[in-house]
Amino acid sequence: MKYAIINAGGKQYVAREGETIEVDRLSLQVGEEVQWKEVLLLVDNGDITVGDPFVAGANVKGQVVDQIKGRKILVFKYIPKERYRRRRGHRQRYTRVEISKISQRKPRKKATESTTEEKKAEEKKSTSSRSKSSKGTKKTKDAE
Secondary structure (H helix, E strand, C coil): CEEEEEEEEEEEEEEEEECCEEECCCCCCCEEEECCCCCCEEEEEEEECCCCCCCCCCCEEEEEEEEEEEEEEEEEEEEHHHHHEEEEEEEHHHEEEEEEEEEEEECCCCCCHHHHHHHHHHHHHHHHHHHHHHHHHCCCCCCC
């Protein structure tokens, strides 16, 4: 199972391919594409990649399905013995996004081991030839 934990609007969400998530309102129209590059963790068939703070080269793509409102929350302020009562409702606005693709760009391959071994061998040869030539030119205090 492939899923990722993304950072959207200062909150963390679990994103799975093919499923929908509700994030804080994004100023996008229905049908538009959205992409998150702030991927904190990526799991691909048991292969776990943890970001520091984000996973390098990982991104999550989705499509806006709907702009919705959450359930109503009542805010009631009350001060006893003061005849102060205020009742107000609030409905948070959300964007419903369908996750279409979770991907990670593969890092470039480093040089093969055979080429690095050859370079190390060349360096050893050059340093050994330098050290041989420098041994004969050293002067001691007794020789002066």
